[in-house]
Amino acid sequence: MYDQEMAQKKIDGLRSELDALDEKLVGLLNDRATIALKIRALKPDANYGLYDPKREEEIFTHIARINQGPLYAENLREIYGAILREMKEMRG
């Protein structure tokens, strides 16, 4: 088999691994959204504001602390920026 074909076959295999991993990721993101909606519903009773920048900073600090790479803290911060934004904007 040509080297080129071999590399293409390896990429196909790795893309299947990514697809399987994306199914887990989408499941976890939805689990996260379910909990975020529960918190949102409790905030008026707790007398908390809907937007809490201190809590967001806590989340960013936490994910940077537990990160083992290869993503850098700044990559994760960008990804989590989008995650937290979409959780806030989600219709409840």
Added chain:
Amino acid sequence: MYDQEMAQKKIDGLRSELDALDEKLVGLLNDRATIALKIRALKPDANYGLYDPKREEEIFTHIARINQGPLYAENLREIYGAILREMKEMRG
């Protein structure tokens, strides 16, 4: 206990659940990054371009198909836009 305190305690408990979930999410995002780096390294041998909009569209279609909510397809698309961007920009 006041209703307000009760709601605050419930929020604390749910935030602990979110923190535990974020540890799994960060692990999966890094697993995804590891595979993405392997694919990137194989692309020159496979004679594939580093950027492949058709493959990105496949990923968006796949995640929309498997999504069971409460996130909407458009929320997931925004989050995955950030994920794919950061995976591309990651230093290898």
